[in-house]
Amino acid sequence: MADVLERVTKIIVDRLGVEESQINLDAKFKEDLGADSLDVVELVMELEDEFDMEISDDDAENITTVGDAVTYINSKN
Amino acid sequence: MNLEGKTALVTGASRGIGRAIALELARLGADVVVNYAGSEQRAKETADEITAMGRRSFIVQCDISDSEAVGAMVKETVDQFGRLDILVNNAGITRDNLMMRMKEQEWDEVINTNLKGVFLCTKAVTRQMMKQRSGRIINISSVVGRIGNAGQANYTAAKAGVIGLTKASARELAPRGITVNAIAPGFITTDMTDELPAEAKEQLISQIPLGTLGDTADIAAAAAFLAGDGAKYITGQVLGVDGGMAM
Numbered sequence: 001m002a003d004v005l006e007r008v009t010k011i012i013v014d015r016l017g018v019e020e021s022q023i024n025l026d027a028k029f030k031e032d033l034g035a036d037s038l039d040v041v042e043l044v045m046e047l048e049d050e051f052d053m054e055i056s057d058d059d060a061e062n063i064t065t066v067g068d069a070v071t072y073i074n075s076k077n
Numbered sequence: 078m079n080l081e082g083k084t085a086l087v088t089g090a091s092r093g094i095g096r097a098i099a100l101e102l103a104r105l106g107a108d109v110v111v112n113y114a115g116s117e118q119r120a121k122e123t124a125d126e127i128t129a130m131g132r133r134s135f136i137v138q139c140d141i142s143d144s145e146a147v148g149a150m151v152k153e154t155v156d157q158f159g160r161l162d163i164l165v166n167n168a169g170i171t172r173d174n175l176m177m178r179m180k181e182q183e184w185d186e187v188i189n190t191n192l193k194g195v196f197l198c199t200k201a202v203t204r205q206m207m208k209q210r211s212g213r214i215i216n217i218s219s220v221v222g223r224i225g226n227a228g229q230a231n232y233t234a235a236k237a238g239v240i241g242l243t244k245a246s247a248r249e250l251a252p253r254g255i256t257v258n259a260i261a262p263g264f265i266t267t268d269m270t271d272e273l274p275a276e277a278k279e280q281l282i283s284q285i286p287l288g289t290l291g292d293t294a295d296i297a298a299a300a301a302f303l304a305g306d307g308a309k310y311i312t313g314q315v316l317g318v319d320g321g322m323a324m
Binding site: 036038041045 | 204207249253
């Protein structure tokens with residue numbers, strides 16, 4: 001679990017250029033971390049690569065917070 | 078203008094305009110995937126000409142209105158070439174008929190290949206191009222999409238749709254360094270226009286300010302320009318290559 005959050009955090013920091021301290025499970029990509037719609041699409045793409053999984057468009061639409069991403073990844077592994 | 082090290086996917090590249098574009102991109106240094114729907118032999122000939130120039134090339138059979146097949150084609154391109162810099166959405170069909178006689182199937186087939194196919198191919202390459210933070214998408218529209226044409230309600234609607242799609246995708250993808258432009262060819266000498274009766278052809282030529290049909294090389298030159306460094310600040314545009322038919 002911690003490992004997944006760590007890896008997700010690293011991707012978000014790299015992609016969105018935010019501070020690690022801004023990232024917590026409740027943080028919303030758009031509202032709290034300054035991502036636009038394309039950024040979120042790209043984040044999902046990177047998560048797919050990082051965790052070697054496919055995230056369907058329907059599922060991706062429901063991933064709006066850091067916690068959503070971590071929960072989703074854990075549920076699939 | 079140098080496309081050395083670039084990789085391109087050209088749909089409908091076995092014949093006509095697509096073939097001319099594929100060969101021109103290769104001549105300028107690009108590796109080119111040759112997509113085709115039916116003419117395997119002619120696709121092979123295009124690919125052979127490209128490899129004879131010292132570039133990499135392979136053929137992929139794919140109905141571009143089939144999203145799974147399109148996904149597989151793009152995956153194969155990226156697997157083999159490692160990247161994808163240029164997509165040319167060229168593949169298209171005609172099912173001409175007067176609107177009153179046009180069958181729903183004729184409408185659907187043309188819209189599915191000529192418009193939905195462009196959407197599916199664009200969608201499929203976006204992931205790779207977004208990762209690269211660069212890409213060129215060139216959509217082949219048509220002069221009839223700008224000025225209309227009797228007997229081609231389906232084709233005209235699809236080609237006008239391609240212009241709208243070009244502008245929407247240009248806006249969406251611009252922040253990621255991907256440009257999307259359309260070329261609107263006029264009447265170009267190809268298998269598609271060879272089918273026209275001589276009378277119709279004469280009538281056509283009378284509407285062309287420059288007084289002659291175009292050549293596939295005219296379209297290939299425009300595509301090469303849009304794919305090259307010189308066009309890096311151009312996106313969402315429609316470049317008419319039509320002898321002045323639409324102004």
